[in-house]
Amino acid sequence: MRRIIFLFIGLFCVCAAAAQASDVCVPTGRWLEPASGKTVAHAEMIARMAKRPVVLLGETHDNKEHHSWQLHVIAAMHAQNPNMVLAFESFPRRFQPVLDKWTRGDLTEEAFLKEVEWNDIWRFDAGLYMGLFDFARIHRVPMVAMNIDRKLIARIAGEGWKAIAEGEREGLSDPAPADESYLDFLSTVFGMHDKGKPESATASEHDKADKIKALPVPEMRNNPMFLRFVESQVLWDRAMAQKIAEVRFRGGAPLVVGIVGQGHIQYGFGIPHQLADLGLPGAAVLLPWDDGQECSDLKPIKNHQVADAVFGLAAPDKTRKPDRPKLGVYIEDAAGGVLINKMVDKSIAETSGLMKDDLIMTAAGEPVAKVGQLVEIVSRQAPGTWLPLTVKRGDETIEIIARFPPRQ
Structure with a gap:
């Protein structure tokens, strides 16, 4: 699910x-x-x-x-x-x-x-x-x-609301059912699909995710x-x-x-x-x-x-400070590190040699056990710097350098 x-x-x-x-x-x-x-x-x-x-x-x-x-x-x-x-x-x-x-x-x-x-x-x-x-x-x-x-959201999605015990519902009451118009609206939303989360979970990267027709x-x-x-x-x-x-x-x-x-x-x-x-x-x-x-x-x-x-x-000012650095990966917590579920095309991660299903174990010499830790480390990267990563790929452990381009 x-x-x-x-x-x-x-x-x-x-x-x-x-x-x-x-x-x-x-x-x-x-x-x-x-x-x-x-x-x-x-x-x-x-x-x-x-x-x-x-x-x-x-x-x-x-x-x-x-x-x-x-x-x-x-x-x-x-x-x-x-x-x-x-x-x-x-x-x-x-x-x-x-x-x-x-x-x-x-x-x-x-x-x-x-x-x-x-x-x-x-x-x-x-x-x-x-x-x-x-x-x-x-x-x-x-x-x-x-x-x-x-x-809890994940459990509802995976098990259904009726399967959630009363004491585990965070006090939620039964909702009013969605009307026909909302169901139509949700059917178009359901047509968008991506697996995993980008390290920043930004809408712009979601926009570039693979989509399937509703x-x-x-x-x-x-x-x-x-x-x-x-x-x-x-x-x-x-x-x-x-x-x-x-x-x-x-x-x-x-x-x-x-x-x-x-x-x-x-x-x-x-x-x-x-x-x-x-x-x-x-x-x-x-x-x-x-x-x-x-x-x-x-x-x-x-x-x-x-x-x-x-x-x-109005259209946003393009001269403003750019967003914080991003590797360009969709990730989730996993045993021993952070798992890459998907790569963003032409991203820093892709050009650096990272691959789908890689498990990132350390970044800048620091262990990464949760998504938030990797996000924090990447966000500290200045333009033009390199970020060393220890990655498990299958049975092999390798070192990869993610190179962040200089500010234009």
Whole structure:
């Protein structure tokens, strides 16, 4: 069942990416309501949102512009309604005590990222999110870990929800079933498939992963793997919705702002659907709209609008500091090291001689027992440097040098 498991993280930030288009349907720096097709002044939009019980801000996880937009929206709403809580997809619930320490100012950035096992669990560049985390710390805005443990997601995918004992469900209740429109949506998502995770788990690398064409919907509905995927996805949505509802209802009626991948909230599917079932309707969905995104993506699916409002973003500045170094491999924890499941074409790993099924045992002379350790070591590599790796290939142990090109 591993095929299903690895569809999850990062998958729903990929599904929102669209082809380039010449038409400008959402002006840069402006809000647009898809339902009416009209633009809305920024002050008016923020005033509306500050009065909502829940506002869900979508993102593509590795897009810097999206996170900058989220921060500006949060700051503007906070100015009008400081009774706010920030809920993050990026943290499993077990790290709530760490988030509490961070917002109290008890942890350094390094200690915080280490205690939440950032490189092992979320893996995206922490710098993309630190502005949000720092805002919460500076303004003492509570942060909530709304995700569930990846092992539980894997178990649901592999065994099914009914097979999970009551005491092992992390308090999850039975979800509202997906409607027909969401099933259609998920059938297209299910058509994307890659095995393993890139060392950074970025959406851009997922975009380059091998894809298989989705089966026609009637045929897909009879596919056992698809049905298990739907069950896992709906429960994942339920978990995050349940945590949001818990925060909203426990007293004080705070404005709960969810920071989450777009695929969990588009068209009112996913989290908003589960929130309504939990007695919390009216969650607002706000999405960033990238320059060049197809105008046809604004069209509703049946009676479901893509969002309450979208905000036009210009193309990102190409002169900004590049992303952290990447080997270009899809990896997972394994006995004795980190196993390469897949290679990215023309990557540093490929040109250095690494191969699929290689087991990386050490990097820069340090043992690597977990994915996060390798991610951390690779992220420290400066342009133009070499990284020695000890690799087990079959019965043979070999030394490989990964050469990082100089900055252009």
